[in-house]
Amino acid sequence: MGESAGVPLSAGVGGAAGTDWTAESSRTTESDRTTESSRTTEPDRTTDSRRSAESGRSADSAGVPRNGTPGGDRAEGLGSAVRRLGDTSAGRPVRAGGARRAGWRLGAVAALAVVLTAGAVVVGGLREEGRPSVAAAPPPPFAAPPDGLRAGDLDRGVAALRERVRTRPGDFVSWAALGSAYVEQARTHADPTRYAEAERALDRALTLRPGHDGALAGHGALAAARHDFPGALRYAERALAANPYSERALATRIDALVELGSYERALKAARDADARRPGIPVFTRYAYVRELRGDTGGARRVLERALASARAPGDVAYVATALAQLAWRQGQYAQAARRCAVALRADPSYVPALETRGRVRAARGETGAAVADLRAAVDRQPLPGTLVALGELYESRGESARAREQYRLIHAWTRLARANGVNPDLDTALAAVDHGDAEAALAAARAEWGRRRTVHTADALGWALHAVGRDEEALRYARRATATGFREASFFYHRGVIELRAGSPAAGRRWLERALGLNSGFSPVGSRDAGRLLEGLR
Numbered sequence: 001m002g003e004s005a006g007v008p009l010s011a012g013v014g015g016a017a018g019t020d021w022t023a024e025s026s027r028t029t030e031s032d033r034t035t036e037s038s039r040t041t042e043p044d045r046t047t048d049s050r051r052s053a054e055s056g057r058s059a060d061s062a063g064v065p066r067n068g069t070p071g072g073d074r075a076e077g078l079g080s081a082v083r084r085l086g087d088t089s090a091g092r093p094v095r096a097g098g099a100r101r102a103g104w105r106l107g108a109v110a111a112l113a114v115v116l117t118a119g120a121v122v123v124g125g126l127r128e129e130g131r132p133s134v135a136a137a138p139p140p141p142f143a144a145p146p147d148g149l150r151a152g153d154l155d156r157g158v159a160a161l162r163e164r165v166r167t168r169p170g171d172f173v174s175w176a177a178l179g180s181a182y183v184e185q186a187r188t189h190a191d192p193t194r195y196a197e198a199e200r201a202l203d204r205a206l207t208l209r210p211g212h213d214g215a216l217a218g219h220g221a222l223a224a225a226r227h228d229f230p231g232a233l234r235y236a237e238r239a240l241a242a243n244p245y246s247e248r249a250l251a252t253r254i255d256a257l258v259e260l261g262s263y264e265r266a267l268k269a270a271r272d273a274d275a276r277r278p279g280i281p282v283f284t285r286y287a288y289v290r291e292l293r294g295d296t297g298g299a300r301r302v303l304e305r306a307l308a309s310a311r312a313p314g315d316v317a318y319v320a321t322a323l324a325q326l327a328w329r330q331g332q333y334a335q336a337a338r339r340c341a342v343a344l345r346a347d348p349s350y351v352p353a354l355e356t357r358g359r360v361r362a363a364r365g366e367t368g369a370a371v372a373d374l375r376a377a378v379d380r381q382p383l384p385g386t387l388v389a390l391g392e393l394y395e396s397r398g399e400s401a402r403a404r405e406q407y408r409l410i411h412a413w414t415r416l417a418r419a420n421g422v423n424p425d426l427d428t429a430l431a432a433v434d435h436g437d438a439e440a441a442l443a444a445a446r447a448e449w450g451r452r453r454t455v456h457t458a459d460a461l462g463w464a465l466h467a468v469g470r471d472e473e474a475l476r477y478a479r480r481a482t483a484t485g486f487r488e489a490s491f492f493y494h495r496g497v498i499e500l501r502a503g504s505p506a507a508g509r510r511w512l513e514r515a516l517g518l519n520s521g522f523s524p525v526g527s528r529d530a531g532r533l534l535e536g537l538r
Contacts, residue, residue: 008274008275008278154181154184154185154188155185157181158178158181158182158185161174161177161178161181162178165178165201165204170208172204172205172206172208172209172212172215173205173212173214175201175202175204175205175208175215176201176202176205176212176214176215176218177214178201179197179198179199179200179201179202179204179205179215179218179219179222180198180202180214180217180218180221180248182194182195182197182198182201183195183198183218183221183222183225186198186225187225188381189381190380190381190382190383192416192417192419192420192421192422193416193420195222195225195226195420195421195422196420196421198218198222199219199222199421202215202218202219202222205218206219211242212242213239213240213242213243213246213249214239214246214248216235216236216238216239216242216249217235217236217239217246217248217249217252218248219235220232220233220234220235220236220239220248220249220252220253220256221248221252223235224252224255224256224259225422226421226422226423227259227422227423227424227425227426228423229255229256229259229260229451229452230256230260230451232252232255232256232259233252233253233256233257233260235249235252236249236250236252236253236256237249237253239252240253244276245276245277247273247277247279247281247282248281250269250272250273250276250277250282251273251281251282251285253269253273254266254269254270254273254282254285254286254289255285257269258285258288258289258292258454259452259454260452260453260454261452261453261454261455261457263289263292263293263484266289267289267293270282270285270286270289273285273286274286279309280306280309280310280315280318280319283302283303283305283306283309283319284302284303284306284318284319284322286302287299287300287302287303287306287322287326290302291326291486291487292455292484292485292486293484293485293486294484294485294486294487295485296326296330296487299326300323300326300327303319303322303323303326304323306319306322307319307320307323307342313346313347314346314347314350316342316343316346316347317343317344317346317347317350317353318343318350320339320340320342320343320346320353321339321340321343321350321352321353321356323339324336324337324339324340324343324353324356324357324360325352325356327339328356328359328360328363328519329487329488329489329518329519330487330518330519331363331489331517331518331519331520331521333360333363333364333521336356336360337357337360337361337364340353340356340357340360343356344357349380351377351380351381354373354374354376354377354380355373355374355377355385355386355389357373358370358371358372358373358374358377358389358390359374359389361373362374362389362393362521362524363519363520363521363522364521367393367396367397367524370393371390371393371394371397374386374389374390374393375390378390378406382409382413383413384410384413384414384424384427384430387406387407387409387410387413388406388407388410388430390406391403391404391405391406391407392523392524392525393524394406395524395525396524396525396528410427413427414427423448423451425444425445425447425448425451426444426445426448426456426457426460429441429442429444429445429448429460429461429464430460430463432444433445433460433463433464433467438464438467438468439468441464441467442461442464442465442467442468444464445457445460445461445463445464445465446461446464448460448461449461449477455480455481455482455483455484455486455488455491456481458477458478458480458481459477459478459481459488459490459491459494461474461477462474462475462476462477462478462480462481462494462495462498463478463494463498465477466478466494466497466498466501471498471501471502472502474498474502475495475498475499475502478491478494478495478498478499479495481494481495482495482511487518489514489515489516489518489519489522490515490522490523490526492511492512492514492515492518493511493512493515493522493523493526493530495511496508496509496510496511496512496513496514496515496530496533497512497533499511500512500533500537505537508533508537509534509537512530512533512534512537513534515530516530516531516534
């Protein structure tokens with residue numbers, strides 16, 4: 001990270017009106033200290049069991065294959081695996097008319113927890129050059145894990161960590177690093193099967209060293225990736241009790257509070273993180289908290305500060321893509337395209353930048369190029385949002401069979417996610433609401449609303465209620481989704497349609513105009529439908 005990355009936001013980016021961004025005057029540079037203190041929620045492990053684990057248990061029994069290759073003997077890419085599941089699945093019928101209403105924001109929602117949390121993944125205290133910078137190296141008794149993670153080759157680094165814990169099974173630091181690296185692999189490969197391996201490695205670290213803050217923070221990141229945000233918050237708090245300067249735990253705490261809808265607490269957590277460990281992971285999270293509150297200008301300034309401090313290619317790609325996504329949501333397509341170009345110059349294979357460029361090109365009517373970008377993204381990371389986006393593009397070109405193929409694969413992804421401990425209810429609701437199974441969408445949205453009350457879950461529940469004809473009830477949630485000032489065109493579109501169906505044509509017209517005025521290309525089919533509705537009101 002560049003020199004300015006360690007400077008608090010208070011030194012260069014003003015807070016919102018009335019916001020105090022005063023940093024603490026002193027901060028430690030040690031971020032991965034170990035502790036012998038007992039853990040509060042982990043099962044008790046006796047000294048004998050720890051000694052037995054260290055001396056007698058082989059690394060293979062904790063999910064480390066003897067061959068040391070990343071992912072064991074996996075040769076099949078996840079895209080192929082999802083497609084194979086889709087081909088053999090007896091999934092629900094889908095129709096090509098669906099993605100138009102919710103799908104073009106699904107990508108950000110489906111992967112939000114994983115993407116944000118992965119932004120601060122700590123891999124043994126070393127920096128993985130494809131991701132934002134992380135905490136300092138841990139202290140003795142064990143030396144830092146191998147340098148493979150410095151080179152930006154995560155798979156090679158994981159292989160090195162596997163070999164290390166095979167030969168030194170009592171190295172709790174490397175076990176924690178391996179678990180965190182598995183969480184990062186799950187994100188970069190869009191492969192939830194890595195989560196079970198991550199859990200085993202992190203549990204092993206805690207068996208060897210109860211209360212180790214690196215393993216606790218890794219468990220927090222894992223819980224967030226699985227959409228267990230209360231669990232993520234608990235682990236982050238425990239990690240911070242052991243080490244108040246753990247960058248990963250500070251970042252995970254912000255993520256968890258955002259995903260639980262506790263936006264005021266998230267803002268306070270971001271201030272605290274900036275005071276303790278200013279840097280790119282904190283800056284990007286603070287920017288998103290500001291955007292959720294409607295302060296897009298402040299969010300952009302924070303991200304520009306982060307980009308100016310970025311030095312490694314992975315950091316540049318990560319922050320430039322965040323700026324591109326922010327610009328796209330505001331309908332600023334030329335600026336979004338420029339940011340994507342910066343990201344892809346830094347890292348030509350960075351999937352979020354490819355996906356964002358595809359959305360930008362679609363909004364500008366460059367459908368062929370948009371399809372190419374989204375196909376490349378789906379081949380690497382077949383997540384629901386990207387699958388829906390690609391399906392909708394096919395649908396807009398009259399290629400219904402290809403569109404249906406993408407929607408069918410969402411069901412395969414959902415099965416794979418559930419099988420590996422991920423709660424995909426919000427993703428399921430957003431995809432299913434327009435794919436021919438509105439009742440299933442409503443059940444999923446209600447379940448998610450019961451767990452966390454965010455603007456995204458409010459929008460999903462409102463739209464699902466609309467899909468089953470309950471617009472009066474839906475309006476309550478559509479209003480909540482648009483209450484914080486968050487500027488999301490699909491939210492405005494949904495509220496406009498619901499207002500119309502609930503008998504308020506003036507309000508419906510106003511919200512539809514706001515949707516198209518903000519981002520006229522928020523969805524190829526949804527934008528078209530919004531225009532048609534407005535024409536009918538004139």
